[in-house]
Amino acid sequence: MAVVTMRQLLESGVHFGHQTxxxxxxxxxxxxxxxxxxYIIDLxxxxxxxxxxxxxVKETVAHGGTILFVGTKKQAQETIVEQATRVGMPYVTERWLGGMLTNFSTVHKRLQRLKELELVDFDDVASSGLTKKELLMMSREKEKLDRTLGGIRNMNKVPxxxxIVxxxxxxxxxxxxxxxxxxVVAILDTNCDPDEVDYRIPGNDDAIRSVSLLTRVVADAVAAGKIQRSGGEAATEEEPMPEWEREMLAKADAHDAAVAAQDAEAAPVQADAEAAPAQTEPSEAPVEPAEVAEPAADAQTEPAAEETPAESTDQA
Known part of the structure; x- marks a missing residue:
């Protein structure tokens, strides 16, 4: 079954490129x-x-890999957050910080700092041992870190x-x-350089519907990879099952239910058929004495027939 159909691509405007x-x-x-x-892209x-x-993407995740979702433009931010969160992957929707990958050790320290600040109760001034100004400064620091690094808080190594959108x-x-x-896996619009991308998807990277469709396809691949890694177990909320797999599962359940219903209807008929011979066997047993008694009746009638000529001679 195709991952996505041509109709879905057309309806989402994936084929529209930039101006010539x-x-x-x-x-x-x-x-x-x-x-x-x-320009019109060849779908x-x-x-x-x-x-x-x-x-x-599916094989990468199936072998324990991580996919980082990146899209800082307005058309992509909401979709990136939604799909990455759905499959439990890190994401970046605010400004890309220089060194986020090449200097990840420093970024990891900032992530640890963010987790420390999340444990602070900024409303409890008395027990914190800090002044209101210090708590205010820490609160602002937490908000800034959460805005820029919140999407990768659980990323412990480079993806x-x-x-990329x-x-x-x-x-x-x-x-x-x-x-x-x-x-690098990315959407390639007509103004992009394909040499920069390892796994490309030619398409419209400006329309919201196009970005949403293609990002959802990548997220579904991540979900399929997680299912494969877990040995084919049913997906949880963090590892959702793609729509086409849910439809196949529903059809299989309906088939099993129909077979079970047929078996349930056939069971009473079979039970009646097995009980019928058991009821007729006792009624046949008393017939045997009647058959044995028939010769005795014949023996009583034969002497009566022999006495008849004797009586007639005496009368003569």
Whole structure:
């Protein structure tokens, strides 16, 4: 079954590129045609690349990997948070901090600081041993760290791969990933450089519906990888089952229920059939004495027939 259909891509506007004057010549092989000054992306190639990307993400997560979701533009922020949270993956939706990957040891220290501040009760001034001003400063520090690093608070090492919406805007994240040889998975619009991306999905990275659809596909791949890693067990809330798998499971349950109902209807009929011979066997047993008594009756009638001629001779 296809990960995503051509109709879904068309309805989400994935095929719309940028204006013809804003393009990267390296993207020419992914462009189908031009309409009203806008490039149209070849969705057949998009579907092929989605399948390839889906398999890569699934296998990466199945082997214990982590996917970092990155999208700081307004069109992507809400979707990135929703899908990354759904599958329990780290995400970045605010400004990308320089060194977030290449200097992760320092970033990890800031994450530890954030966790320490989360344990502080800023409303209890008396027992904290701090002044109101000190608590206020710490509260502001916590808010800043939570805003910039809150999405990666549970990331203890650099990710295995990184999902990016708009590589032009997230050029710092792309550069750091390339330095560390971290695979880059991204949406490629007609103004992007395909050489910067390891696993590409040609498509519209500006429309909200397009970004939502493609990010959901990547999140579904993460969920499938987690299910495979756990040995095929049913998905939990943190590891949701894709919609197509839920439909297959529902059909299987309906089939099993129908078979069970047929077995339940056949059980009383079979029980009656087994009970019928047991009821007829006792009634046949008394018949045998009647059959044995028939010769005795014949023996009594035969002498009567012999006496009849004797009586007739006496009368004569």
């Amino acid at each position: 004057r804003r393009w990267n010549p390296k993207m020419k092989r992914f462009i189908l045609t031009e309409r009203n000054g806008i 057949e190639k998009t579907v092929q690349d989605i399948e390839r990307t889906y398999d890569f 295995s791969a990184i999902w 708009d590589t032009k805007k997230e050029h710092l994240a792309v550069a750091e990933a390339q330095k560390l040889n971290i695979p």
